[in-house]
Amino acid sequence: MLGSPSLRLVGKRLLMAVPIVLGVSILTFWVLNLIPGNAAQQLLGPEASPDQIQQLEEEMGLNRPQVVRYLDWLGGAVHGDLGTSLVSRQPVTDELGPRLAVSGEVVGLAFLISLGLAIPVSLLAARWPNRMLDRISMVVSTTGLSVANYVFALLLVLLFAVQLAWFPAIGYTPLSESVTGNLRSLALPAIAIAFPLFCFYTRFLRSDLVDQMQGEDYIMTARAKGIGPWQVLLRHAFRNSAFGLITIVGLNLSTLIGATVIIEQIFALPGIGQMLLQAINTRDFIVVQACVIVFAIITVLANLLADLLYAVLDPRIRYGSN
Amino acid sequence: MSDTLLQVEDLRVRFDQRGRRVYAVNGLSYRLRAGQMLAIVGESGSGKTVSSRALMGLLPPSATVTGSARIDGVELVGMPEPEMRRHRGADIAMIFQDPTRSLNPTMRIGAQITEAIRAHARVEKDAARARAMELLSLVRISDPQRRFYEYPHQLSGGMRQRVMIAIALASDPKLLIADEATTALDVTTQAQIMDLLGELRSRLGTAIILISHDLGLAASYADDVIVMYAGRAVEYAPTRTLFAKMRMPYTRALLDAIPRLERQSHARLPITPGQPPDLTALPPGCAFEPRCARATPQCRTSRPPFAQHEVGHWWACWNPCKDGEPV
Ligand SMILES: Nc1ncnc2c1ncn2[C@@H]1O[C@H](COP(=O)(O)OP(=O)(O)OP(=O)(O)O)[C@@H](O)[C@H]1O
Ligand code: SF4
Ligand SMILES: [Mg+2]
Numbered sequence: 001m002l003g004s005p006s007l008r009l010v011g012k013r014l015l016m017a018v019p020i021v022l023g024v025s026i027l028t029f030w031v032l033n034l035i036p037g038n039a040a041q042q043l044l045g046p047e048a049s050p051d052q053i054q055q056l057e058e059e060m061g062l063n064r065p066q067v068v069r070y071l072d073w074l075g076g077a078v079h080g081d082l083g084t085s086l087v088s089r090q091p092v093t094d095e096l097g098p099r100l101a102v103s104g105e106v107v108g109l110a111f112l113i114s115l116g117l118a119i120p121v122s123l124l125a126a127r128w129p130n131r132m133l134d135r136i137s138m139v140v141s142t143t144g145l146s147v148a149n150y151v152f153a154l155l156l157v158l159l160f161a162v163q164l165a166w167f168p169a170i171g172y173t174p175l176s177e178s179v180t181g182n183l184r185s186l187a188l189p190a191i192a193i194a195f196p197l198f199c200f201y202t203r204f205l206r207s208d209l210v211d212q213m214q215g216e217d218y219i220m221t222a223r224a225k226g227i228g229p230w231q232v233l234l235r236h237a238f239r240n241s242a243f244g245l246i247t248i249v250g251l252n253l254s255t256l257i258g259a260t261v262i263i264e265q266i267f268a269l270p271g272i273g274q275m276l277l278q279a280i281n282t283r284d285f286i287v288v289q290a291c292v293i294v295f296a297i298i299t300v301l302a303n304l305l306a307d308l309l310y311a312v313l314d315p316r317i318r319y320g321s322n
Numbered sequence: 323m324s325d326t327l328l329q330v331e332d333l334r335v336r337f338d339q340r341g342r343r344v345y346a347v348n349g350l351s352y353r354l355r356a357g358q359m360l361a362i363v364g365e366s367g368s369g370k371t372v373s374s375r376a377l378m379g380l381l382p383p384s385a386t387v388t389g390s391a392r393i394d395g396v397e398l399v400g401m402p403e404p405e406m407r408r409h410r411g412a413d414i415a416m417i418f419q420d421p422t423r424s425l426n427p428t429m430r431i432g433a434q435i436t437e438a439i440r441a442h443a444r445v446e447k448d449a450a451r452a453r454a455m456e457l458l459s460l461v462r463i464s465d466p467q468r469r470f471y472e473y474p475h476q477l478s479g480g481m482r483q484r485v486m487i488a489i490a491l492a493s494d495p496k497l498l499i500a501d502e503a504t505t506a507l508d509v510t511t512q513a514q515i516m517d518l519l520g521e522l523r524s525r526l527g528t529a530i531i532l533i534s535h536d537l538g539l540a541a542s543y544a545d546d547v548i549v550m551y552a553g554r555a556v557e558y559a560p561t562r563t564l565f566a567k568m569r570m571p572y573t574r575a576l577l578d579a580i581p582r583l584e585r586q587s588h589a590r591l592p593i594t595p596g597q598p599p600d601l602t603a604l605p606p607g608c609a610f611e612p613r614c615a616r617a618t619p620q621c622r623t624s625r626p627p628f629a630q631h632e633v634g635h636w637w638a639c640w641n642p643c644k645d646g647e648p649v
Pocket of ligand 2: 571621
């Protein structure tokens with residue numbers, strides 16, 4: 001399926017990603033140096049004498065010029081070494097793995113939940129437009145989109161953790177420890193991320209399906225064949241909507257990074273978002289830099305993946321319309 | 323008569339949209355014999371599409387259909403949807419104006435044809451595939467083996483319309499409605515598709531309703547012609563009779579308009595000077611009266627009945643044209 005045009009697209013986009021990631025790293029480095037305070041001051045606390053601070057700064061290499069420090073970091077980064085945490089003195093890459101796994105699990109669950117609900121709800125709504133379920137789904141998804149996800153997260157905690165005690169309010173149980181415990185600890189954060197996505201997908205999918213069902217000639221052709229309404233909806237309308245949906249999901253993946261930072265904070269999940277916030281607080285610029293780079297790479301890859309899936313799956317693009 | 327395939331009587335279609343009522347079809351009657359080719363002509367908005375979609379139950383929910391339309395004696399008006407579905411494709415099939423938009427762009431040609439085959443018969447995948455190849459050959463698509471696996475955008479407009487015809491013929495319908503099926507095509511392709519339809523009719527015995535605003539096209543291919551205006555039939559005759567003794571001033575106007583139409587037409591423009599009638603408030607008299615050169619005071623106040631005035635020749639006009647007389 002992957003013809004050479006697709007491969008060329010991948011090559012081109014990966015090449016374009018290099019200056020983007022590089023630019024992001026420079027920008028982050030520069031902005032971090034504008035923030036008052038550094039890791040040495042932060043570690044030693046307000047009681048420390050200027051001499052102590054200066055000594056630690058020298059140990060950490062913080063007294064060197066910005067450009068030198070950046071190039072030093074870059075030299076390591078191109079070899080896959082993102083440096084050593086200023087605070088924990090551990091290689092950053094060692095910590096990134098497990099952190100990414102936690103964030104990845106939450107985001108993955110959120111996608112499963114949101115799509116798993118949005119697709120059947122949209123199909124039912126489009127099957128009987130303007131009827132009960134359609135109206136309810138429209139109201140829910142419209143209001144849902146105007147609620148910030150951290151507000152929704154707090155509501156979830158209040159209801160399901162505090163009131164009903166079905167799920168733990170905070171904390172994380174590793175998968176290796178207990179599968180159900182793991183899922184229970186991730187349920188609320190995943191739902192908090194999934195809900196706005198569900199609203200978004202439902203709105204998109206429902207209106208895309210209804211527009212097709214009412215306006216497209218090929219739907220009329222399908223109906224004129226005498227096939228059933230569900231078959232028209234699934235084989236003809238949904239099939240076409242699915243291509244658009246894939247692109248949207250791919251693009252969402254990058255916007256979700258912001259959501260994980262907030263949600264992981266609320267639920268005390270040891271993901272990469274939490275890692276980033278902690279590092280900012282301790283002025284552990286090496287870790288911050290690493291997190292930001294990882295985010296940038298995920299964003300670029302997610303967008304690439306969305307385009308690629310679209311190109312591979314949609315025959316109109318696959319064969320280049322003429 | 324025994325060989326009547328379709329009997330349409332006093333067919334009416336009304337659309338209700340937010341307090342506004344559009345009377346799109348207002349008492350249409352005609353009869354179609356098995357294997358006959360009937361042309362329905364009329365300018366844009368005269369109700370050609372709506373009246374034929376009413377036969378297949380393919381109108382939006384805002385439409386109310388009354389009157390009667392019987393195919394082989396089976397009443398189609400008011401038929402419940404699940405039952406209607408069994409007739410769609412199997413008894414009546416339809417092809418549309420724009421072959422670019424009427425095929426699903428993300429589905430292979432073959433899948434779109436086999437879907438139609440399997441809609442009405444229990445057919446194994448392989449048998450359906452073989453039948454699809456047969457249909458592709460029937461509509462004279464070369465290299466069906468290859469085309470079967472292609473997508474619509476890989477085909478030319480003419481070929482797409484051939485595929486649409488193959489889909490329509492999948493379940494051997496008794497009636498094929500071709501709604502402006504050649505309007506979007508260039509002149510050469512248009513002629514090829516029309517020839518194909520003519521050939522299929524004589525080979526398979528499929529009756530065809532040819533919907534067009536082009537009286538010239540109707541003249542070259544159809545056995546009979548119905549001229550529609552404001553949702554009603556205004557003249558109806560065998561094609562030869564119609565052209566020899568055109569009675570309705572409106573039909574004359576349509577004929578005179580042919581050279582001006584250019585190809586590529588289907589513009590939403592009135593063919594004769596003046597506005598097409600307002601379908602929300604039809605006049606009590608002849609709907610064509612405001613635009614008619616032959617109109618008399620009577621035309622404004624009372625509607626001329628649609629009646630058989632000469633053998634096989636029906637019209638609705640108070641002051642019909644005499645033989646050879648200019649409008
Ligand atoms: N869904 C609808 N709601 C309201 N009015 C409609 C609807 N569909 C069609 N009409 C109206 O019914 C009338 C007849 O339309 P129809 O499509 O049958 O015309 P036509 O003779 O096929 O014209 P054309 O040559 O443009 O295809 C038009 O005035 C049109 O505006
Ligand atoms: S009835 Fe009168 S207005 Fe109508 S077409 Fe005949 S002459 Fe013209
Ligand atoms: Mg039409």
